[in-house]
Amino acid sequence: MEYEFELRFNLPTDDADAGDLVERLGEAGCDDALIGIGQPGRIALRFTREAESAKSAIVGALEDVKKAIPAAKLIEAGPDFVGLTDVADMLGMSRQNMRKLMLVHAANFPAPVHEGSAAIWHLEPVLQWLRNKGGYDISHEQIDVAHTAMQINLIKAADRLELPMQREVRALVA
Amino acid sequence: MGRDRHPKKEVEEAIRYAEANGWRVEVGGSHAWGRIYCPYNDAECRCGEFCITSIWSTPKNPGNHARQLKRVIDNCTTRQRIEEARKVAPVGSD
Numbered sequence: 446m447e448y449e450f451e452l453r454f455n456l457p458t459d460d461a462d463a464g465d466l467v468e469r470l471g472e473a474g475c476d477d478a479l480i481g482i483g484q485p486g487r488i489a490l491r492f493t494r495e496a497e498s499a500k501s502a503i504v505g506a507l508e509d510v511k512k513a514i515p516a517a518k519l520i521e522a523g524p525d526f527v528g529l530t531d532v533a534d535m536l537g538m539s540r541q542n543m544r545k546l547m548l549v550h551a552a553n554f555p556a557p558v559h560e561g562s563a564a565i566w567h568l569e570p571v572l573q574w575l576r577n578k579g580g581y582d583i584s585h586e587q588i589d590v591a592h593t594a595m596q597i598n599l600i601k602a603a604d605r606l607e608l609p610m611q612r613e614v615r616a617l618v619a
Numbered sequence: 620m621g622r623d624r625h626p627k628k629e630v631e632e633a634i635r636y637a638e639a640n641g642w643r644v645e646v647g648g649s650h651a652w653g654r655i656y657c658p659y660n661d662a663e664c665r666c667g668e669f670c671i672t673s674i675w676s677t678p679k680n681p682g683n684h685a686r687q688l689k690r691v692i693d694n695c696t697t698r699q700r701i702e703e704a705r706k707v708a709p710v711g712s713d
Contacts, residue, residue, distance in 0.1 A: 453668065464648060467673045471650025477679040479687040483657065483670030493683040
């Protein structure tokens with residue numbers, strides 16, 4: 446199967462120039478990704494990768510990038526954190542219709558991870574909800590890749606986890 | 620217009636599409652064939668990292684590569700159209 450996903454990285458400040466990094470990524474087998482180098486100190490890769498599962502696609506891609514640029518630090522794997530517009534675009538519907546759908550089903554639509562001037566969701570529960578509701582053409586692969594990207598982001602976030610506090614508070618936030 | 624053509628037909632088409640939308644093309648590299656530069660590469664632009672996008676000489680799948688390039692350009696011009704609409708709307712709204 447082909448999986449589409451994006452990985453964004455922070456680059457060490459004193460590393461080689463962008464052209465050199467791209468060559469190294471090419472050497473490491475990232476020629477199935479579109480590479481963005483338009484932000485200083487950042488690099489983004491949009492993969493369309495052939496693999497047996499989303500996990501082997503994304504983990505394989507992380508390995509390739511690590512090999513090419515050992516000091517690169519993952520910022521975010523996607524598709525995971527999304528706004529309503531992103532979901533609407535993915536399904537080929539208008540933002541207004543997506544918003545209506547959310548408001549009509551306010552009681553059981555997945556809760557956003559953050560709600561402020563913009564609301565952000567994890568994509569996987571939204572796709573699961575839409576699939577259970579029926580009428581939306583959502584593939585197993587789409588859910589698989591959203592699930593895996595979310596796992597990667599959670600693993601990354603767990604770097605900051607303080608274990609004593611986790612033990613103390615876990616039951617309260619479950 | 621003097622620049623080298625990309626050896627893969629689909630990718631060359633995507634590069635021409637970029638040029639038609641005001642993107643600048645720079646040829647150079649080995650694994651990389653070159654780069655395209657967004658004409659609106661500023662703080663307002665939402666292409667983010669893809670304001671400068673690298674193009675492979677021999678992408679694993681030229682069709683996918685071309686499609687992804689076009690998507691970057693379309694996302695950017697969509698943004699531009701929204702910007703234009705916003706600028707125009709207040710004048711015509713009464």
